[in-house]
Amino acid sequence: MKKYFGICIFCCTFAPNLNNYAFMKNKRNRLQVISEILRSTVVGSQEELLKMLSERQCEVTQATLSRDLKLLKVAKTPLSNGTYKYILPSYNKPLPNQGAFNTLIAHGAVLSLEFSGQLAVVKTKPGYASAIAWDIDNKATEQVLGTIAGDDTILVIPREGITREDILDMLNVTFAEKN
Amino acid sequence: MKKYFGICIFCCTFAPNLNNYAFMKNKRNRLQVISEILRSTVVGSQEELLKMLSERQCEVTQATLSRDLKLLKVAKTPLSNGTYKYILPSYNKPLPNQGAFNTLIAHGAVLSLEFSGQLAVVKTKPGYASAIAWDIDNKATEQVLGTIAGDDTILVIPREGITREDILDMLNVTFAEKN
DNA sequence: AGTATTTTTTCATATTTATTCTACAAAACA
DNA sequence: TGTTTTGTAGAATAAATATGAAAAAATACT
Numbered sequence: 001m002k003k004y005f006g007i008c009i010f011c012c013t014f015a016p017n018l019n020n021y022a023f024m025k026n027k028r029n030r031l032q033v034i035s036e037i038l039r040s041t042v043v044g045s046q047e048e049l050l051k052m053l054s055e056r057q058c059e060v061t062q063a064t065l066s067r068d069l070k071l072l073k074v075a076k077t078p079l080s081n082g083t084y085k086y087i088l089p090s091y092n093k094p095l096p097n098q099g100a101f102n103t104l105i106a107h108g109a110v111l112s113l114e115f116s117g118q119l120a121v122v123k124t125k126p127g128y129a130s131a132i133a134w135d136i137d138n139k140a141t142e143q144v145l146g147t148i149a150g151d152d153t154i155l156v157i158p159r160e161g162i163t164r165e166d167i168l169d170m171l172n173v174t175f176a177e178k179n
Numbered sequence: 180m181k182k183y184f185g186i187c188i189f190c191c192t193f194a195p196n197l198n199n200y201a202f203m204k205n206k207r208n209r210l211q212v213i214s215e216i217l218r219s220t221v222v223g224s225q226e227e228l229l230k231m232l233s234e235r236q237c238e239v240t241q242a243t244l245s246r247d248l249k250l251l252k253v254a255k256t257p258l259s260n261g262t263y264k265y266i267l268p269s270y271n272k273p274l275p276n277q278g279a280f281n282t283l284i285a286h287g288a289v290l291s292l293e294f295s296g297q298l299a300v301v302k303t304k305p306g307y308a309s310a311i312a313w314d315i316d317n318k319a320t321e322q323v324l325g326t327i328a329g330d331d332t333i334l335v336i337p338r339e340g341i342t343r344e345d346i347l348d349m350l351n352v353t354f355a356e357k358n
Numbered sequence: 359a360g361t362a363t364t365t366t367t368t369c370a371t372a373t374t375t376a377t378t379c380t381a382c383a384a385a386a387c388a
Numbered sequence: 389t390g391t392t393t394t395g396t397a398g399a400a401t402a403a404a405t406a407t408g409a410a411a412a413a414a415t416a417c418t
Contacts, residue, residue, distance in 0.1 A: 027396070046375065061398055066376055070257040075266070076375090077254030084406095087254070114324050116339050117297045121325040148334070150312070153325040155336060205414095206366070224404065240368055245406055255405090263376095 027068075030058050034068055035088060044084045113171060120156040120167050129154050140170045206247075209237045213247055214267060223263045292350060299335040299346050308333050319349045 033056055034049070043049045046065050053060060060068075073089045110132060112123040124132050133149035136156060143162045148155045158167055212235055213228070222228045225244050232239060239247075252268045291302040303311050312328035315335060322345050324336045337346055 045373090047373095062375075063377080063399080064397055066374095067397085070261075070376085073257045073259075075254040075256030077268070078249040078252045080252075082249075089256070114338075116324050116336055119297075119336060121336055123325060148327050150327040151309070153316075153327055155325070155327050155334065226404075241405075242369080242407080243367060245404095246366090249406085 030060065031068055031072060033058055034065075034072065034074075038074060038086050038088050042079075042083075043086045049086065110171075113168070115164050115167075118158060120158065120164070122154040122156060122171075124152050124154065127151060136171070143167060143170050209239065210247060210251060212237055213244075213251065213253075217253060217265055217267050221258075221262075222265045228265065292347070294343050294346075297337055297339075299337065299343070301333040301335060301350070303331050303333065307331065315350070322346060322349045 030053070033053060037043065037049065037052050037056075041052070043052070046062050046069070050060070050062060050065055053065070069086065074086050075089070076084055076086050079085050110122060110124055110128075114121050114123075122129075122132065122136075129149040129152050133147040133154045136144060136154070137147050143158055143166050145157045145159050147157065156167065209232070212232060216222065216228065216231050216235075220231070222231070225241055225248070229239070229241060229244055232244070248265065253265050254268070255263055255265055258264050293300050293302075301308075301311065301315075308328040308331050312326040312333045315323060315326050315333070322337055322341045324338050326336065327334045335346065
């Protein structure tokens, strides 16, 4: 049976690659490091990035880096000062550091959680939204006023006074039970 | 005395260039044409773009094009299908022009757009909501956290920091591409 | 007008980036 | 187990892109 090897847009790794390889010696780590560098630094060329990688014990060739950047959908864009910058696509940018929830995200039907104002939006695999919304509705009446589910998106409306952290905790609990 | 020649991000021309030149024979027009092409087509290389330009009576060399793209801050970004695409920065993408969206509204499946707080609600012809929501989801990940569609209504949840105008622009782009 | 100044363009080329081809390693399979 | 498939990476190279410098065009100035 064919397994799907898809890159996880949150941790930038391949889902089935669960083993531990030598530290900093594999693609997964490298992609992570590249993301981190690009998120925090202005990098104008692959060569430059190559140097920064080798400083972090990631020795690769430009060919590999080119492929990595393609994989990560990193764009090269001109800046106002006449130089260039490699930028991560927006979904890689934030890396909302949500600890435990991230690991759950990586393997389940829940793809992401993001906030906007007082609202939370949960993205799921297509078709899963209603089922998961039902779980949330039922397990989190204290924190959640209600949910609205489409096909792959759930809008979570928290009660007044509920923080983002509360929502996050609630989801962790809800999905911890699912696995 | 030194004059400041700054590119106008709205019309893509240089401010002091107020005269009329021969049609399609100057930088201003060329930049405009480049913007139009990139807004409506997937272009993967400068050579490709060069051809499209010459079809439109803009004969230039790759060197000039490279500089034009730098000026317009066009980024080259990898696509999921393994190819590349030149993309305009977001402020060039739409024309922040209420009018355009209204005309589309008048003839298309999109009936209206209204805002409430940070949320936007799009009304569509019956049955169209999911299809249009899907478009919005896919074409506006930068501005939109998610959408939830009923039969004829779409709830659009903008990301934090996204203005109503951004949403309007985004919709213009999305629906301009549909025609 | 003619001349000076600034801007734009091209040519040639340097630089940068993507890809082909090869080799090998890990995982899946029989 | 051996075999096949899939994924990763490097070297070499092709392809794409950026840039210096000179020429041409446009504009400003007198």
